Amino acid sequence: xxxxxxxxxxxxxxxxxxxxxxxxxxxxxxxxxxxxxxxxxxxxxxxxxxxxxxxxxxxxxxxxxxxxxxxxxxxxxxxxxxxxxxxxxxxxxxxxxxxxxxxxxxxxxxxxxxxxxxxxxxxxxxxxxxxxxxxxxxxxxxxxxxxxxxxxxxxxxxxxxxxxxxxxxxxxxxxxxxxxxxxxxxxxxxxxxxxxxxxxxxxxxxxxxxxxxxxxxxxxxxxxxxxxxxxxxxxxxxxxxxxxxxxxxxxxxxxxxxxxxxxxxxxxxxxxxxxxxxxxxxxxxxxxxxxxxxxxxxxxxxxxxxxxxxxxxxxxxxxxxxxxxxxxxxxxxxxxxxxxxxxxxxxxxxxxxxxxxxxxxxxxxxxxxxxxxxxxxxxxxxxxxxxxxxxxxxxxxxxxxxxxxxxxxxxxxxxx
Numbered sequence: 001x002x003x004x005x006x007x008x009x010x011x012x013x014x015x016x017x018x019x020x021x022x023x024x025x026x027x028x029x030x031x032x033x034x035x036x037x038x039x040x041x042x043x044x045x046x047x048x049x050x051x052x053x054x055x056x057x058x059x060x061x062x063x064x065x066x067x068x069x070x071x072x073x074x075x076x077x078x079x080x081x082x083x084x085x086x087x088x089x090x091x092x093x094x095x096x097x098x099x100x101x102x103x104x105x106x107x108x109x110x111x112x113x114x115x116x117x118x119x120x121x122x123x124x125x126x127x128x129x130x131x132x133x134x135x136x137x138x139x140x141x142x143x144x145x146x147x148x149x150x151x152x153x154x155x156x157x158x159x160x161x162x163x164x165x166x167x168x169x170x171x172x173x174x175x176x177x178x179x180x181x182x183x184x185x186x187x188x189x190x191x192x193x194x195x196x197x198x199x200x201x202x203x204x205x206x207x208x209x210x211x212x213x214x215x216x217x218x219x220x221x222x223x224x225x226x227x228x229x230x231x232x233x234x235x236x237x238x239x240x241x242x243x244x245x246x247x248x249x250x251x252x253x254x255x256x257x258x259x260x261x262x263x264x265x266x267x268x269x270x271x272x273x274x275x276x277x278x279x280x281x282x283x284x285x286x287x288x289x290x291x292x293x294x295x296x297x298x299x300x301x302x303x304x305x306x307x308x309x310x311x312x313x314x315x316x317x318x319x320x321x322x323x324x325x326x327x328x329x330x331x332x333x334x335x336x337x338x339x340x341x342x343x344x345x346x347x348x349x350x351x352x353x354x355x356x357x358x359x360x361x362x363x364x365x366x367x368x369x370x371x372x373x374x375x376x377x378x379x380x381x382x383x384x385x386x387x388x389x390x391x392x393x394x395x396x397x398x399x400x401x402x403x404x405x406x407x408x409x410x411x412x413x414x415x416x
Contacts, residue, residue: 023074023261027097030067031104035111039081042066046263047076047094047230048237050382051085052314053346053371058082072097075263076126076230084109096122096226125227133216135209143205150198161193174324178403213243221250226262229255233264236271237382248272267377276379278400282308282391283378287342287366290349295366297340301391305337305398305414307407308389310376312344313351315385323359324404325388328411330362335415336393341365342375344386 033039045056059068059079076094084090091112095102098120105116113136117123150156157165164184171177187193194202220228232255236247251268259265276283284298297308307325311318322341329339341361343352349367356365368375376382379389390399390407398410 024071025074025097025100026069027072027099028067028069028101029079029095029097029104030101031065031106033061033064033066034105034107036061036081036106036108037064039083041082043080043082043085044068044070044077045080046073047078047092048234048382050371050376051080052385053344053376055346056080070097073263074098074226076226076234079104079106093117094126094230096120096126096230098122098226122226125223125225126230129216129219129227129231133212133219135212140205140208143201143208146201147198147205150195155195156198157193158195161187175405178324178405182403182406217243217246217250221254224254224258226259229259229262229264233268236268244272270374270377271380276389276397276400278397280397281395282389282397285373285375285378287368287373287375289364289366290353295364298395300340300364301338301395303336303393305332305393305411306391307337307339308391309339309341310344310379310381310386310388311341312385313355318386319355319359321388321401321404322361325407326360326362328404328408331408332411332415335411337411337415339363342368344368344371344376346370 029044033042040061042059042061043051043056044059045051045054049056057068057070059066074097076096078092078094080090080092089109091109093104093106093112093115095104095117102117102119102123104118105114107114117127147156154162161184164180164187168177168180168184171180184193191199191202216231220231232247232250235243251272256265256269282297282301284296286294286296288294300306301308307329309322309325311322313319325339329337339361341363343349343355343365345352345367347370349369352365352367371377371382376384376386379387381387388401389397390402390410392398392414399406402410
């Protein structure tokens with residue numbers, strides 16, 4: 001059955017790619033850049049694409065103007081100023097290539113609300129939703145300012161959170177720091193880190209945000225468009241999982257049938273079908289090792305407890321997490337535990353080879369080059385550098401991103 005499903009998936013993917021090729025149109029984007037004499041290049045990529053892994057097109061800015069012609073598929077694209085992107089903080093400029101020429105006027109990041117984009121019905125609809133369904137209102141801005149003031153005067157966190165943060169500032173032992181960070185993340189997840197006053201304002205802000213979000217979802221349900229489809233796809237990539245069921249319901253009942261061959265349809269179907277969560281099965285895939293031999297994950301982990309380590313040579317935290325697992329691996333590998341690493345790389349595998357040699361990973365590492373297998377999307381971390389997923393002997397997910405200490409505790413309990 002799996003082989004039939006894989007073959008069918010390949011046929012469907014081939015059909016989608018062929019359909020996309022037929023839908024390509026030549027589009028010109030031209031724009032004026034205001035008050036940014038320091039910006040020399042603007043980057044272009046499909047919206048949601050990780051530009052660290054899939055290099056964007058580079059467009060030169062000359063005398064405050066740019067012009068670029070490209071073959072575009074009917075999906076959202078985004079521009080980012082190269083200087084902002086290289087600094088790790090940028091404001092994407094989203095647009096649709098739904099007309100022959102799209103014109104723009106772009107401002108610095110702190111004035112991005114003044115950006116103007118003209119051309120095409122989808123761009124008009126996107127701008128409409130941006131202007132109507134927004135939290136950039138006087139009341140919400142006042143709440144944000146109030147919370148910032150509390151943060152500055154020491155009344156934002158409660159006493160327990162302040163004590164924990166002080167311990168984190170001074171603790172040198174890595175294992176203890178990991179456990180303290182886990183407590184901190186749990187407090188943030190449950191909103192128990194705030195003072196009573198800050199918590200009250202936080203609830204007001206969340207209720208306001210929820211009302212805006214739900215109004216937008218109702219709009220894209222009642223008025224389906226590519227702009228609405230982009231919002232649905234973008235929210236699934238970046239928003240909290242609480243609205244997964246609502247997004248999936250809108251996707252299934254409105255957009256999947258309306259846009260059967262659109263790139264978002266294939267991606268969202270994968271996200272909803274293969275959502276990784278504790279208690280659910282892991283997502284299987286195939287990828288090559290550094291010698292070019294292809295391995296199937298399910299065959300590598302069959303009958304074992306396994307940690308799937310998605311990492312990248314350019315991701316410092318990923319590599320530190322991987323090195324922290326090495327002593328745990330050595331302790332439990334003879335008892336039925338294994339690790340399978342997968343490195344997300346761009347262009348070639350040289351940086352991966354050097355990272356493995358330097359960090360000393362003793363387990364098999366596979367290569368995900370230029371997102372060819374879609375593994376990061378399969379695991380719901382397409383915009384992240386990586387994650388670690390612990391699975392049981394039956395393939396059920398036991399933990400996502402456990403610390404080394406938590407991993408050791410689980411293995412000690414399960415592999416007695």
